[in-house]
Amino acid sequence: MGEISRESENLPLDEESGPEPTTDQSTLIPNGSDIIYDMVCVGFGPASLAIGIALNDAIDPAINGGHTDFAPKVRFVEKQKQFAWHSGMLVPGSRMQISFIKDLATLRDPRSSFTFLSYLNHKNRLIHFTNIGTFLPARVEFEDYMRWCASRFEHVTHYGQDVEEILPGPRNTDGVVDYFTVVSRDTDTKEITSMNARKIVIAVGGKAKMPPSAPMDPLIMHSSKYCTHLPSLLNDTMKPYKIAVIGGGQSAAEIFHDLYRRYPNSQTALIFRDSALRPSDDSPFVNEIFNPGGVSKFYNMTSDERKKHIATEKATNYGVVRLELIEAIYHDIYLQRVENPDEAQWQHRILPETEIVQMERQQETSRIRIHVKSQSEKENKDSLDFDAVVVATGYQRDSHEVLLEKVCDLQPEGLSGWVSDRSYRVALDEAKVSTEAGIWLQGCNEQTHGLSDSLLSVLAVRGGEIVQSAFPNRSANADSDGSWVHASP
Template sequence: MAATSEIFDLVGLGFGPANIAISGAITEAWKENPDFPIKSTLFIEKHEVFRWHPGMLLPGARMQISFMKDLATLRNPGSPYTFLSYLHSEGRLLSFINRGGTVPTRKEYSDYLTWASKKVQENGINVKFGHEIVDLEEGTEDTILVRYKNNRTGEETVVRARDLVISPGGLPKVPDFLAPFQNHPRVRHSSGYATSIGAIFESLSSVTRPLRVAVIGSGQSAAEVTMDVRNRLGSIPIDGEGRHTVEMLIRKGSLKPSDDSPFANEIFDPAATERCFNAPSKRLRDAVLEEYRATNYGVVNPLTLDALYEIVYDQRLNAQVARRTQTAEPSEPIIDIRTYTAVDSVKIMGDDKIAPPVDLLLTPIPNTNTSGKETFQLTLRNLATAAVTVESYDIVLYATGYQRQAWVNLLKHTGISKHFGLSPVTRKVNLRPTTDLATTEDYAVPASPIESDSPVTTSAQTSPPTSPETSMWGSAQFEAELCPDLFLTRQYRLLPKASQDGKALVPRIYLQGVEEATHGLSDTLLSVLGVRAGEVIADLSNRK
């Protein structure tokens, strides 16, 4: 292990859009104010190079937001890190204007983020790619010891941080019925679709019968994956009759359009963040999140819906023409949308053996058989009629969203976990705004020049759901360890608990991209990156 006494004013976990936006704000502050207190930075990123959703960089896929909701424009329109600055530096500004519209393709936005990641490094931001934080401990001189390792060599290094910003991004949300099979080479979350689908089809190259693909999910990613995999299936020959099939399995009665109308889009404005944080109760915050779910969750952009419906309509047309003229239908793959459909269980069939159902599996299925002979047997239940059917598929793709608890799994095993009431048994945390604090006796509540003027209010404390373990132990303390409440300031600072001697952890820890419950729908998205970065940097610069 390489030990060093080097102290960084700010160490960041992850180097995705959130921390690139923060890096840009820092480099701008360096130019404007020579006395800016954050003078040294280090960001630690586990990937070898910058990458942004490579698994969903599908041909023609477009962003869902205006290019002006970039890393910096809403914070500083004159920033060198805006999307317009990127276009100008790449010589495409006029071409983008002539193209019309304000929504770039996903490919172009990914390139913009790559450009910005390089630019902040050129301007003095230090980044360690291919490294990962493995532990955090209390250090001397009011610092945190950050232990990170080189993912290739395993070599560990320790540095000290005055403050820490955690931007972990999201991890695939795996349905329980697929958890034992998530490492199977023909089961993939949409986040890894584009980077793995070629190899998946290659593993099935010896199969000459029609292939069947299941796509689980009803949102934008599910719709895009469905259309893309259909296009790819069109180039795979079949020996004999039949057609390749892509089946969307959705729990709803139909695919729903996303609400991107102007008034609804105001839920992503910085003012909406302020309203959410200062809402008088958790119940009201949850109600607002539920009211606006149709802007982001389980919905499909209307243009994508139109394209998908056109495919389905053309299939119906072809079928009716073929029946009337008594001719063969085209051999192109078909899309079938199975509505009100839930997946009850999954088995692997093939090679004269059946894998046990999910509820009998204690560990994931090992990645052993890639011959293409096996299939996945899904037990499907119609939620409207309760009818049960069993279907076989060669590939299972799932677009079921993301979970954002990875930072909890890191912190709970570190030396600073005690400052936040975390322990190795913690399953998840309930993030709450500091305005929910009934008392400040147990927390070190900071004063900030940009803290909301709203007074601290008391709201009903919502108990986390009772688990079998808590019922067994009958202990409220144990329940609190499983699902503790953690509090965040308006400036995204995680509030430590005061120790028995009245002292709290001095280094500050900020969270990025995981605070939907406290800061609203925009927090996990790109909409407020620039504004949020400015707020975090302003709070960081007020170190006492």
């Protein structure tokens, strides 16, 4: 597939935009600061990256049959200093839970130069990967694939910028808002920067969700910081630390399984409310809920039908563990049983049906004391002390509500909360906002778009849907009725 075509780069660059992009960059063009962008993406994780790739492919003449008149002014704004995808959960040996075909481009257009196979070809590993005989690459390799994709957008990405709010622009002569202002703060200098854009995409990911019983303490960390924070906190791998993991899902199980390899002399405990670790359901028919077409099917259901489906399909994603990992953990626990039938003396313990009552720092020991009670025996309470506690209790996906506080007055009258249509566009009052301006939400629409909303499975196709929704009349490869189509090979 090779590198992407650069034919579209004969367009002049703004003098302030720096050197002309190299052949390793995307076809998106950097611009000066005194402009109104066509689109600004807040957050540059996989969701925004998939949108950037879809925009790039809409410009790439190798894909769109020679169209080069579509040249949107785009900027990505990211809080992190560089692209990173769940860097705290790149547990050694962990694999992806979806096929590499569900990368950031293939299901939308396999001709894209941003496919996982293009990445392997670029890295001279294509033939070697085929010899592995798997559709599930290592998580560290898939993260490297996404960093490789992101590196080609560095010339239009502003890292180290923490977006604080989004403001409506001034009313134009028609009395409507036709652009928004993104206000961000430099994470180092604290300098405030503002950018104007007609289209805003908010894709900031989830915030770590901590249980109410967890105090603010460096010894208590969310699972998202496991690989980045725990090694510096517990820096002697041979020391007999005591470590607790709270949660019964995939992340908790991966961490628990990794701990007694990372710290072979440690004592570990996996604590969760359910009666057992439960396997995820990734069987073929059930897995079709993560097909791109499943989003429309779910969206067209009634509210009650959606709630029922989420409850029924929860075992595909929440509080469940891949079967092979459950079996590996059970095997390790079983070997302890062979050596010593007394579970209380085991080095690694699983404590199901256990509720966390309270956590606190013990000043005399500098450890975290966890007060627990058995759910089967309400009066049976106990206290356990640990050198560190890893909490794997998921994420909250409501950051957009804070970012959009100043935009609330532009919502339609009587509408409660932020409502996205099928194309992820937020409902705004047409009498107050121009049709050329809009806001799109990514990763926080599970209640209306289904369980795949915060996952990787639909990103490639969804990126194309966002591009088509934001630029319906300007996208290359758009037919007369505005639907997304591919040019003939």
